[in-house]
Amino acid sequence: MTVTWTRTAKGHLRSIHDYIATDSPRQAQRFVDRLTRRVGRLTKYPRLGPMVDEYQDESIRELLHGMYRIIYRVVPSRIDILAVVHGAMLLPPDLSPEDAP
Secondary structure (H helix, E strand, C coil): CEEEECHHHHHHHHHHHHHHHCCCHHHHHHHHHHHHHHHHHHHCCCCCCCECCCCCCCCEEEEEECCEEEEEEEECCEEEEEEEEECCCCCCCCCCHHHCC
8 A cells, every 4th residue: 555645735744844944944854754654654554543523434534643633545546645734723624635646
């Protein structure tokens, strides 16, 4: 099983990095590295995270990393990372994998 990041999710991760980097570039890189390692576990355990209640779709799941929610979709041949959002933020009404790389 492979993991792909949508353009949206990559943009979220870049924004999080840039925000943290204003105080500490080193901490920003460490955070991103830890988050991506956590996502890497999905290759062996695609249903590791629980279903996202807001979407009521068994294929849309999430991992928590600190204060962030990593939203992903499990499809037969891969896992699409759809979004990385702060836990205090509302999720978008529709997460589309169409912007996949």
